[in-house]
Amino acid sequence: MRIPILKLHDCLLISIQWELDDQTALQFQEDLLRKIHETSARGVVIDLTSIDFIDSFIAKVLGDVISMSKLMGAKVVITGIQPAVAITLIELGIRLEDVLTALDLEKGLEKLRRELED
């Protein structure tokens, strides 16, 4: 299964709807970078509302894809991190530092708009 990537003006929207296995996570990384390249997207929102846990592997893939997107000139906002996910990530010792976050997809898009205007 591939994670669908939607285009909205100059932004890409991704809502991860099911549990990520390793292959799907890596495929997503590749697909997103290709899509940024193809569409010249300047911003990306990744919504994790449906994700109920993140382990160190998925955290690394996410962190990497954020850095890679930045290299390509696109800003990434992560939205919808559940309380249980936030708690376990910090306990795991993973600090997704200087990652832009927002409560939900709508606020994520607003934040991205503001970031892109600066």
Add this chain to the structure above:
Amino acid sequence: MDSCVKITNEWDIVAARQLGRNVAKDLGFGTVDQARITTAISELARNIYLYAGQGQVCIEKTENAGKVGLIILSEDQGPGIQDLRKAMEDGFSTSGGLGAGLPGVKRLVDEFAIDSTPGEGTLIKAIKWLR
């Protein structure tokens, strides 16, 4: 209740954590503890897959003085861990990972014991108690 998942490929990691989440739910753990348990199992199962090639993860219910707990047993006959103290440090990885797995699991659970012998394998027992 005593169930194990053999770990030989990436899909088994998914199966192991789903088993763990289901058992955790059945025992009455809340969503945060379910996430802790699922994450811990995912870390241990992936370590087996990455470093030992194969092994198994077992999930058991335990009771002690009226308290209910969930035991995660991770077992392999892989290469073992050369320097346990290093392996338990945040950020130590021999595979380019974050090095968050083992020290992270220790923080996610209530009891954590690791026994590893180079050339023989690794056995990890983690317990989460129901509050």
